[in-house]
Amino acid sequence: MKSEIPPNTVARLSLYRRLLEAWLEKGTTHLYSHEIASMACVTPAQVRRDLMAIGYSGSPSRGYSVDALEDSIGRFLGSDTVRKIALVGMGNLGRALATYFVSRAPRFRMTAAFDNDPRKTGRVIAGCMVHPVEAIPGIIPAEGIRTAVLALPPESAQEMADTLVKAGVKGILNFAPVPLRLPGDVFLENRDVTASLEKVAFFSGQPREGN
Amino acid sequence: MKSEIPPNTVARLSLYRRLLEAWLEKGTTHLYSHEIASMACVTPAQVRRDLMAIGYSGSPSRGYSVDALEDSIGRFLGSDTVRKIALVGMGNLGRALATYFVSRAPRFRMTAAFDNDPRKTGRVIAGCMVHPVEAIPGIIPAEGIRTAVLALPPESAQEMADTLVKAGVKGILNFAPVPLRLPGDVFLENRDVTASLEKVAFFSGQPREGN
DNA sequence: CTGAAGTTGTGAAAACAGTAACAATGTTAC
DNA sequence: GTAACATTGTTACTGTTTTCACAACTTCAG
Ligand SMILES: NC(=O)c1ccc[n+]([C@@H]2O[C@H](COP(=O)([O-])OP(=O)(O)OC[C@H]3O[C@@H](n4cnc5c(N)ncnc54)[C@H](O)[C@@H]3O)[C@@H](O)[C@H]2O)c1
Ligand SMILES: NC(=O)c1ccc[n+]([C@@H]2O[C@H](COP(=O)([O-])OP(=O)(O)OC[C@H]3O[C@@H](n4cnc5c(N)ncnc54)[C@H](O)[C@@H]3O)[C@@H](O)[C@H]2O)c1
Numbered sequence: 475m476k477s478e479i480p481p482n483t484v485a486r487l488s489l490y491r492r493l494l495e496a497w498l499e500k501g502t503t504h505l506y507s508h509e510i511a512s513m514a515c516v517t518p519a520q521v522r523r524d525l526m527a528i529g530y531s532g533s534p535s536r537g538y539s540v541d542a543l544e545d546s547i548g549r550f551l552g553s554d555t556v557r558k559i560a561l562v563g564m565g566n567l568g569r570a571l572a573t574y575f576v577s578r579a580p581r582f583r584m585t586a587a588f589d590n591d592p593r594k595t596g597r598v599i600a601g602c603m604v605h606p607v608e609a610i611p612g613i614i615p616a617e618g619i620r621t622a623v624l625a626l627p628p629e630s631a632q633e634m635a636d637t638l639v640k641a642g643v644k645g646i647l648n649f650a651p652v653p654l655r656l657p658g659d660v661f662l663e664n665r666d667v668t669a670s671l672e673k674v675a676f677f678s679g680q681p682r683e684g685n
Numbered sequence: 686m687k688s689e690i691p692p693n694t695v696a697r698l699s700l701y702r703r704l705l706e707a708w709l710e711k712g713t714t715h716l717y718s719h720e721i722a723s724m725a726c727v728t729p730a731q732v733r734r735d736l737m738a739i740g741y742s743g744s745p746s747r748g749y750s751v752d753a754l755e756d757s758i759g760r761f762l763g764s765d766t767v768r769k770i771a772l773v774g775m776g777n778l779g780r781a782l783a784t785y786f787v788s789r790a791p792r793f794r795m796t797a798a799f800d801n802d803p804r805k806t807g808r809v810i811a812g813c814m815v816h817p818v819e820a821i822p823g824i825i826p827a828e829g830i831r832t833a834v835l836a837l838p839p840e841s842a843q844e845m846a847d848t849l850v851k852a853g854v855k856g857i858l859n860f861a862p863v864p865l866r867l868p869g870d871v872f873l874e875n876r877d878v879t880a881s882l883e884k885v886a887f888f889s890g891q892p893r894e895g896n
Numbered sequence: 897c898t899g900a901a902g903t904t905g906t907g908a909a910a911a912c913a914g915t916a917a918c919a920a921t922g923t924t925a926c
Numbered sequence: 927g928t929a930a931c932a933t934t935g936t937t938a939c940t941g942t943t944t945t946c947a948c949a950a951c952t953t954c955a956g
Pocket of ligand 1: 562563564565566567568588589590591594607624625626627628630634649650651667668778780781782783784785789
């Protein structure tokens with residue numbers, strides 16, 4: 475076998491789907507690649523290539539069926555069922571994320587949160603039950619959770635990541651500004667905000683060629 | 686001219702610097718590329734390439750001088766002076782970010798925050814003065830701010846981005862889950878958390894080859 | 897001094913990501 | 927029916943990012 479899905483394509487598909495949902499509600503039945511591209515701020519060729527990756531075909535005359543495409547992306551991303559997520563670290567960022575996902579990302583369910591602060595554990599915060607970290611090895615496998623979000627201080631991120639992986643987690647979205655060493659079969663996405671800002675600040679300084 | 690700095694290199698340099706600072710405090714004077722690589726969880730070749738990009742040279746026998754390298758990265762990233770940042774949207778995420786930068790990212794100063802909610806404007810929140818959005822065209826140029834962070838609802842992100850750009854902003858870190866249409870000379874970094882989670886959840890599901 | 901060991905700097909290759917180009921195809925105008 | 931048109935699916939290309947591989951260099955043991 476040769477085919478692999480580029481991670482960037484997956485991220486764009488997520489965006490396309492959200493855009494399509496808005497059009498679905500307005501009753502639009504078909505869209506051309508250049509219309510989707512324009513909304514997503516990418517090139518039409520990029521859109522067609524991404525849709526090729528999931529094996530969805532449009533009609534040369536009508537474009538893509540909003541309904542069928544939305545459905546097709548949904549099935550590809552595997553979100554027929556709501557995906558269960560674990561959150562570790564219910565601090566400032568963790569609370570904001572929990573609030574965000576409850577209200578704005580209905581396809582993900584923050585099934586369980588974990589913290590080691592006894593003032594936070596045992597309570598429901600932002601619609602999410604907070605358990606002590608000792609409960610990770612019990613709850614993660616029992617719930618069949620495979621995906622976790624880390625919003626921990628840098629010092630404890632690696633340790634908790636190891637615990638999660640041992641409990642069966644196969645993908646981690648890490649907000650702590652430290653690199654994590656994980657087995658190769660665990661998918662890791664780092665969102666180091668400091669590094670992102672450093673990048674933006676750097677390129678804000680030196681002029682870039684416009685278009 | 687031919688040389689351009691890859692954005693990813695800038696982000697990694699930010700990470701290297703933080704790691705080096707920790708070693709500086711411990712009194713370590715020299716490090717080899719493979720030691721830096723191990724800490725940053727990248728390959729040694731990657732480290733050497735990144736350092737080549739900023740024109741820093743180590744010694745084949747002693748490796749890189751922690752002190753001189755830290756200094757060199759600092760001068761390259763332009764952070765001799767603290768960089769001024771504007772934050773737009775002081776909601777759940779904005780407040781968490783402001784708190785984070787005050788306490789953990791001393792190289793950036795959140796010079797001004799903006800919001801359109803009168804209950805928030807005119808007050809200091811998380812160490813950061815919140816102005817009404819009408820003040821953007823006045824404050825941004827006056828302070829010489831070139832970099833902004835967007836933590837706004839999707840509906841108002843494009844509008845505020847336009848306002849910021851008109852006021853002179855040259856780089857935007859966008860947390861709203863919508864694509865932004867900006868002039869080509871403005872550097873844009875999107876941090877769409879939903880898309881990131883979607884990516885992680887996707888690859889958590891299907892097995893990956895380990896190493 | 898010589899050789900072994902270990903590291904850097906960098907050209908070349910590979911992997912990855914995005915763009916362009918175009919044949920194939922359905923649609924419309926007449 | 928058919929010519930003109932617009933769009934898709936796909937292949938080939940271009941550019942960027944990462945890895946590989948190795949010459950050049952420094953040190954040190956003997
Ligand atoms: N606040 C932000 O906007 C922001 C932005 C980017 C990155 N981050 C990063 O995200 C992480 C969390 O940031 P924050 O602002 O929420 O910090 P915070 O201190 O508010 O929250 C950290 C939480 O983790 C818990 N915790 C600490 N050690 C733990 C452990 N061993 N096991 C379980 N829970 C533990 C604490 O009890 C606390 O609730 C930090 O690494 C920070 O650098 C934060
Ligand atoms: N909360 C999170 O953890 C999180 C995570 C990822 C992405 N996001 C995104 O970040 C954005 C903000 O999220 P949030 O949770 O902070 O939402 P929020 O509703 O808590 O905060 C939004 C803030 O923006 C202000 N605002 C609204 N319209 C404005 C305008 N036109 N001009 C200026 N200010 C305006 C509001 O007054 C409010 O203070 C959203 O787009 C959300 O999708 C949030």
